Amino acid sequence: MTMVSTSDAATAATPEFVPLSKHIGCEVKGIDLRKPLRPDTISAIYRAWLDHAVLLFRDQDLSQEDLIRVTGHFGEFAPLGRPAHTLPKGFSRLLPNIMMISNIRENGETIGALPDGEMMFHHDTIHREDPHKATLLYSVEIPTYGGDTLFASGTAAYDALDAEVKAKVEGRRAVNYYVYNSVVRGDKQGVDATSQAAHPVIRTHDETNRKAIYVNRLMTVKIEGMSEQESDTLLNFLFDHCEKPEFVYTHVWRKGDLVVWDNRCSSHARTDFPSDQRRLLLRTTVKGTSRPY
Ligand SMILES: [Fe+2]
Structure with a gap:
């Protein structure tokens, strides 16, 4: 029997990896991302991410600090040219490396980026000489239907x-x-x-x-x-x-989902959603480690 030291602050949970479709996406079960992870767990998660391009962690309850720490497991933060956000109710602050994706409007102004409607397939920041390698998206408020993210391998x-x-x-x-x-x-x-x-x-x-x-x-x-x-x-x-269905995993969001995707080998799209329902996600991005070749 393996003993785990009680002085070890990192969670000793062993993740379970469950593929979400034939070619792309994998759910990581049994992990509470509020707790620091052991180095071997971080390595296993990173390997699964390279294998599946998209990882999903369900039922998380993350602070902004947690999201920042988890982002660090995938590499170095990419600086955000983010707009000045008006904060929605329940937010007293927004940490520097976090961006809001939202259709919520306060005093007639949207509080976040990419507010409305569907988006065609794209690779994040492919218009840059040094595109970001990863994007993390954590759901805070989700409409009752629509706003799904499609990931293509x-x-x-x-x-x-x-x-x-x-x-x-x-x-x-x-x-x-x-x-x-x-x-x-x-x-x-x-x-x-x-x-x-x-x-x-x-x-x-x-x-x-x-x-x-x-x-x-x-x-x-x-x-x-x-x-x-x-x-x-x-x-x-x-x-x-x-964009053929056989290469695509469609993610239907639930509150508390964290999704991490690899922009080097996958593209993603968004379906339309009701404009009169609130949608709020927190986004972080990770720097590329090489120019595309
Ligand atoms: Fe995107």
């Missing part, structure tokens, strides 16, 4: 490409746009990007060495070195391919 989608398409995209780079306040790709044709970056269409993960499709319907506008028509045809094929 770029790795499984790449593996399923036929050799002819793989040959076409090999070594290609694509331009990714971020246009402030615009979420429709069609809007970006001929529009100046607020910021943009070109990255490989097929990205190699710097920790697993696995290849993944690294373009998305929301932000990728053009494959370099191709005519507009050729680029559009190939991109639309890749978007449709990546």
